[in-house]
Amino acid sequence: MYVVVNAAQSVDGKLSTRRREQLRISGEEDFDRMDRIRAAADAVLVGVGTVLADDPHLTLDEEARRVERLRNGRPGDPARVVVDSTGRTPTDARILDDAATTYLLVSAAATPERREELSDAGAEVIVAGEERVDLLEGTGALAEAGVDRLMVEGGGEVIYSCFAAGIVDELQVYVGSLVVGGRDAPTLADGEGFLEEFPRLELTGTERLDDGIVLSYGVEGRA
Ligand SMILES: NC(=O)C1=CN([C@@H]2O[C@H](COP(=O)(O)OP(=O)(O)OC[C@H]3O[C@@H](n4cnc5c(N)ncnc54)[C@H](O)[C@@H]3O)[C@@H](O)[C@H]2O)C=CC1
């Protein structure tokens, strides 16, 4: 499976404010670029923190659906994936509507009753891990379900875990021209943080879009 992480951050590395409310960092050109990455993916993944904060839909806009998905011979939207150990995704979340398949990666900590409720709400529930979702196991199950190319949109906890699990092949970051600040505001990679064996990146491209810049990286050690 090929994994591409895409996110938008402020100049000081924040994904949103300390209140964790959705913050528009990208402009129109960058949202179009994001849509093209979504269109090329078999599935788009976020953490439950993002679902609770943003209630995202994670579908394509009409133009991306028409041009990109059809061009790749795969009409329709990519699947949606939520990393959600205990099954906190609300059953009326937009991500559970019938616009596309939605996989919920839960752990054994999600009760059978909660798994059934989420399944009744339309989710394909996959159990991976004991306490927290085990991303290697979870992405392995997604690969078995036919996901060859996965886009990770965030937030900071899940992006960190993807790097820690060693599954990231490519990182694209849009750096918007604003300062957000706040020691408790989510950043591109939160979690525990690395003390050694930092993921090393190779800068593969830069592009000015809107009033910001896209930085593209490959991850060293990934073919
Ligand atoms: N600017 C951007 O591009 C984006 C911004 N955001 C922002 O990020 C914020 C949400 O980010 P976070 O709070 O970091 O939440 P998150 O979306 O990264 O979800 C983290 C949660 O997922 C669950 N989880 C289960 N297994 C896990 C594992 N193995 N590793 C990590 N998490 C696991 C935990 O409950 C954890 O708290 C919101 O403010 C949202 O608006 C989110 C996506 C993109």
Ligand SMILES: Nc1nc(O)c(N)c(N[C@@H]2O[C@H](COP(=O)(O)O)[C@@H](O)[C@H]2O)n1
């Ligand atoms: N690329 C990007 N730029 C921003 O400025 C953002 N705030 C985000 N957030 C992500 O986009 C999701 C919204 O998806 P829908 O429009 O609901 O499909 C949100 O949940 C974040 O993942 N991304």
